[in-house]
Amino acid sequence: MTWTGNAFTDLAATAELYRDGTRLAVRTSALHQAKTRGRPVAEVIADLALNRLATPSKATVADVGCGRGTSSRILIERLQPRALALVDASMAMLSDARGRVEPAIQAGACTAVAYLRADFHALPFPDASCDLVVAAFCLYHAPDPRPAITELGRTLASGGTAILVTKSADSYRALDDLLAGTGLDPGAAQRPSLYTSAHSGNLADLVAPIIPVTHIEHEQHEFVFAGLDHVAAYLATNPKYHLPAELSGRPEAIAAALHRHTRERPMRALSTITYVVATRSRRT
Numbered sequence: 001m002t003w004t005g006n007a008f009t010d011l012a013a014t015a016e017l018y019r020d021g022t023r024l025a026v027r028t029s030a031l032h033q034a035k036t037r038g039r040p041v042a043e044v045i046a047d048l049a050l051n052r053l054a055t056p057s058k059a060t061v062a063d064v065g066c067g068r069g070t071s072s073r074i075l076i077e078r079l080q081p082r083a084l085a086l087v088d089a090s091m092a093m094l095s096d097a098r099g100r101v102e103p104a105i106q107a108g109a110c111t112a113v114a115y116l117r118a119d120f121h122a123l124p125f126p127d128a129s130c131d132l133v134v135a136a137f138c139l140y141h142a143p144d145p146r147p148a149i150t151e152l153g154r155t156l157a158s159g160g161t162a163i164l165v166t167k168s169a170d171s172y173r174a175l176d177d178l179l180a181g182t183g184l185d186p187g188a189a190q191r192p193s194l195y196t197s198a199h200s201g202n203l204a205d206l207v208a209p210i211i212p213v214t215h216i217e218h219e220q221h222e223f224v225f226a227g228l229d230h231v232a233a234y235l236a237t238n239p240k241y242h243l244p245a246e247l248s249g250r251p252e253a254i255a256a257a258l259h260r261h262t263r264e265r266p267m268r269a270l271s272t273i274t275y276v277v278a279t280r281s282r283r284t
């Protein structure tokens with residue numbers, strides 16, 4: 001399906017994107033196979049959390065916009081928190097996440113796990129009830145992330161920490177250039193980023209007036225796609241592109257069209273991952 005506006009901030013488009021887990025699984029797998037540089041994001045989140053929580057095993061943690069539960073599983077395994085809530089607007093994502101974290105729960109790493117379908121603008125938690133709130137790669141789905149950040153802040157206990165993660169607006173720019181250069185999507189390089197509302201360049205500024213920012217970290221990740229078939233697998237999952245109807249969402253057709261328009265070669269793309277850590281002041 002082609003979206004004329006920003007599919008990441010359009011409510012109906014976002015619901016469609018996460019209606020089932022297939023698109024995200026294919027996208028994640030294509031990127032994972034291409035990745036040549038950059039630490040695993042979930043491990044970095046766990047490291048940041050472990051450095052800030054006084055007693056991780058007593059912590060109440062929420063993974064907001066948990067998606068397929070990649071971060072949730074690592075948080076359970078590494079923090080072994082007292083309680084973890086996985087929150088997402090999509091039932092399909094929560095179901096995938098459950099499958100991913102259940103083995104860690106069976107292994108006894110966490111006693112209280114909840115799967116909650118909720119919007120990050122209205123979290124089902126009392127004020128000041130969470131020691132750690134994680135929101136990774138989800139705030140760019142809000143046209144204006146500030147109300148959602150305010151809601152995250154509301155749930156933080158005194159001294160509690162929020163870890164917010166996003167990527168740069170210019171992520172995977174080389175692939176925009178590829179589609180524009182081959183003429184398959186002439187406007188690809190001019191179209192605004194999917195991450196416009198919350199990206200590496202503005203996330204800390206959005207958070208700072210709401211929750212005091214204590215740490216910012218940027219890391220460039222590098223991806224080398226093996227060839228045009230590999231790139232096509234990723235491109236088919238990306239709602240930014242306006243491809244001809246016969247190519248849209250069809251990796252084999254996109255690959256065939258790319259092969260007709262350009263030479264076979266590995267393709268390199270970059271994305272900067274940004275971690276913003278914010279801590280609620282201690283109430284005296």
Ligand SMILES: C[S@@+](CC[C@H](N)C(=O)[O-])C[C@H]1O[C@@H](n2cnc3c(N)ncnc32)[C@H](O)[C@@H]1O
Nearest residue numbers: 018065066067088089090093119120136138141
């Ligand atoms: C790219 S996935 C990120 C998944 C995960 N946090 C990660 O790091 O891999 C974005 C997730 O945000 C969720 N989401 C989007 N808008 C939301 C909203 N308003 N409230 C709660 N979750 C939302 C989507 O359903 C999706 O599962």
